[in-house]
Amino acid sequence: MNWSFQLYSARKFQPWEDVFAMVAKAGYAQVEGFGGLYDDPPACAPCSIATA
Numbered sequence: 784m785n786w787s788f789q790l791y792s793a794r795k796f797q798p799w800e801d802v803f804a805m806v807a808k809a810g811y812a813q814v815e816g817f818g819g820l821y822d823d824p825p826a827c828a829p830c831s832i833a834t835a
Contacts, residue, residue: 787813790820 788811793802806814 785812787811787815789815789817791817794819 788806
């Protein structure tokens with residue numbers, strides 16, 4: 784089973800690159816965005832980065 788992390792929970796802990804690194808290190812395989820990210824597409828650019 785893959786767990787996902789809701790990015791709204793980390794909205795005050797940016798930059799997003801650091802958040803994604805921490806979430807991946809914790810073992811999460813997926814993230815769920817929220818309205819604030821979709822209102823600012825350049826801010827969501829790190830969302831498209833896949834990690835192995």
